[in-house]
Amino acid sequence: MRNSNIRAFFFKFGNSCYWGSSIIFVLYGILLDMNPTDNESWPEFGRYFVGFVHKYQWYFFLLIITLVVLGFFIKKLAGDEWAWNRLQFLIDAYQEKVFKKFSDDPRHFHRVTLFQYQKFRWRLGTRPGRFENKLFHKIWPYKKESHPLSGWLVPVLRSGHTTQKASSVFLCNKDHAVAEGIAGMIFIRSGTTVTQPLPVPSQSAGKKEIKKYCTESSITIDRYYQMFRNGQPPPATIGGFPIEKNGKLWGVLVLDSTSETGVDTSSIDDYSILISLIGQILERT
Amino acid sequence: MNLSEWVTLDDLKLDQPKDDVINGVKVKLTLSPFEKPHAIRAYRDDEECLGIIEFKYLNEFEKTKAKKVDSNLTFYVGRKTNRIYKIALDLSDFSNSEITELHLITQKIDEFESLVEPGDKHTGFDIARGSVEHFENDLVQQFAHA
Numbered sequence: 001m002r003n004s005n006i007r008a009f010f011f012k013f014g015n016s017c018y019w020g021s022s023i024i025f026v027l028y029g030i031l032l033d034m035n036p037t038d039n040e041s042w043p044e045f046g047r048y049f050v051g052f053v054h055k056y057q058w059y060f061f062l063l064i065i066t067l068v069v070l071g072f073f074i075k076k077l078a079g080d081e082w083a084w085n086r087l088q089f090l091i092d093a094y095q096e097k098v099f100k101k102f103s104d105d106p107r108h109f110h111r112v113t114l115f116q117y118q119k120f121r122w123r124l125g126t127r128p129g130r131f132e133n134k135l136f137h138k139i140w141p142y143k144k145e146s147h148p149l150s151g152w153l154v155p156v157l158r159s160g161h162t163t164q165k166a167s168s169v170f171l172c173n174k175d176h177a178v179a180e181g182i183a184g185m186i187f188i189r190s191g192t193t194v195t196q197p198l199p200v201p202s203q204s205a206g207k208k209e210i211k212k213y214c215t216e217s218s219i220t221i222d223r224y225y226q227m228f229r230n231g232q233p234p235p236a237t238i239g240g241f242p243i244e245k246n247g248k249l250w251g252v253l254v255l256d257s258t259s260e261t262g263v264d265t266s267s268i269d270d271y272s273i274l275i276s277l278i279g280q281i282l283e284r285t
Numbered sequence: 286m287n288l289s290e291w292v293t294l295d296d297l298k299l300d301q302p303k304d305d306v307i308n309g310v311k312v313k314l315t316l317s318p319f320e321k322p323h324a325i326r327a328y329r330d331d332e333e334c335l336g337i338i339e340f341k342y343l344n345e346f347e348k349t350k351a352k353k354v355d356s357n358l359t360f361y362v363g364r365k366t367n368r369i370y371k372i373a374l375d376l377s378d379f380s381n382s383e384i385t386e387l388h389l390i391t392q393k394i395d396e397f398e399s400l401v402e403p404g405d406k407h408t409g410f411d412i413a414r415g416s417v418e419h420f421e422n423d424l425v426q427q428f429a430h431a
Contacts, residue, residue, distance in 0.1 A: 196311040215309045244319045247365035276343040
């Protein structure tokens with residue numbers, strides 16, 4: 001999940017660089033216009049300081065340019081905190097509206113998650129396949145269609161403050177049309193996709209049932225057990241749609257619910273105004 | 286129906302969910318909410334002698350470019366997405382009685398779609414074409430001289 005505190009810090013730092021450079025530029029202009037040797041009444045420190053600025057004026061000029069560029073890129077990377085806060089508000093509102101009939105359930109039973117497509121993602125901790133050499137997997141855990149540059153869907157926002165910790169990154173290789181999870185499928189298809197009710201395994205379910213669930217929800221068995229360890233009940237319905245930013249595919253918004261009637265096509269079709277707002281605010285990030 | 290104001294297309298149910306099985310996953314598929322036009326309006330521009338049809342999408346701020354698809358028909362499509370935002374039909378060659386069929390528009394939408402979206406994929410063009418067909422009589426009335 002997106003760490004809003006760190007991002008907010010960097011956004012403020014970038015903003016400070018940006019505005020700080022403007023103040024330094026104004027002072028720099030004023031100081032360069034002065035000639036302290038003409039005025040004997042100046043204190044020695046003042047004359048020394050203005051002389052210092054005169055002597056190293058090119059370094060000051062470079063400092064201003066560096067601060068402007070640095071501020072611009074840090075702000076761009078951290079994202080506008082105002083917009084991200086509004087997005088969190090909208091996603092929470094979407095979750096509340098679309099899962100209104102389940103308001104008595106714990107919030108993490110019915111979630112809305114925003115995934116961002118990232119071309120590069122350093123991914124460690126993957127498990128070797130059944131026929132894979134474990135030692136070789138430790139040295140190079142990647143495959144032809146699954147490597148740091150293959151494209152990944154990374155969760156950036158999730159509804160509710162109690163459901164922020166668990167986060168799954170899904171493979172989404174556009175070149176090989178290989179995708180994990182319903183999120184990956186939505187991104188590759190570029191259309192709204194909603195699963196039929198999934199065969200959720202019971203607590204005492206055998207491997208066969210678990211495998212069936214994994215196939216029908218397009219996840220690996222490892223991911224199922226990871227969900228289990230995190231105390232996240234497996235969803236019975238999943239759906240979502242691609243999100244655009246400035247006319248380009250940016251990521252996906254995924255709704256999942258432990259109820260068989262939790263997510264259907266109307267969960268998306270009936271909320272076009274909210275979805276439109278999410279798209280518009282995303283353009284400010 | 287008066288098409289001079291925006292009329293929502295969501296009620297027409299032009300984008301019916303389709304059942305499919307993708308890699309063993311049983312799913313219902315529809316268009317992305319960003320891809321399909323959500324509203325239509327049409328009016329006659331007497332100064333330029335044009336019949337205008339406009340479509341509204343969720344992302345309504347995209348810049349458009351003009352694509353002349355026929356001697357008297359121009360599509361204004363999104364620069365990045367190729368979505369049809371506006372259709373301008375030159376009415377100077379038509380008398381009121383001649384604007385009875387708008388097949389040319391649906392035919393040109395088909396041709397444009399095959400250019401930018403090859404294959405059988407269901408796209409926002411289907412909604413645009415379906416809505417022109419649905420409102421054909423209203424469009425004819427809208428484009429006729431007062």
